[in-house]
Amino acid sequence: MKTYTEELEVDVPAAIAWESLTRMNVWLKRLSTNKDVTYANDQMPFCVSGRTYVVTTKEGLEMNSVLTEVNPQELTVRIKAEHKPLVSCLSCKVVPLSDSRVKLIRTQSYPGVFGAIFTLFYNRRESTETSEYLEVWAADARELLSKQRVS
DSSP states (O other), X not given: OEEEEEEXXXXXXXXXXXXXXXXXXXXXXXXXXXXXXXXXXXXXXXXXXXXXXXXXXXXXXXXXXXXXXXXXXXXXXXEEEEETTEEEEEEEEEEEEETTEEEEEEEEEEOHHHHHHHHHHHHHHHHHHHHHHHHHHHHHHHHHHHHHHHO
C-alpha cells in the first residue's frame, strides 16, 4: 500500500484550523487536481460522519467520497473515496502546538493491487496533491483568522 503523509505548521489557533477543515467543501475546489466537488445541499453542516460527496478530478475521474469519521475531540476527519476498483483512504488532523500555532497533517493511502498500480503511474501527482492540500487548507484557515480579527 502506498501512503503519502505531509505536515505543515501554521500560525492559527486549533479552533480556527478545525473550523477550516470542517468546511473543506468550500476550499477543495481550489486544488489544482480537482475540477469540482458536488454534494446534496441539504442544509446540514457539510462535515458530519456519513456525508457523501463526489470529487471530480481534472482528468474527469469521479471519486465517490464519504466522511467516515468526524472527531472534534481528536480534531480528526477520515474520508474514504472510491472509483472502483481504486480506493483512497484519507486522514486529516489538527495538532495544537501552542495557543496560536498548529500542525496540519494529511495522510492518504491507496490499498490493494489497483492502488499500487495507480500510484506507480500517478506518484508525482499524488505527492504534489498532498502538499497542495495542506497549503490550501492553511490558506483558508489564515483567511478565517483574518476575518475573525476584523469582526
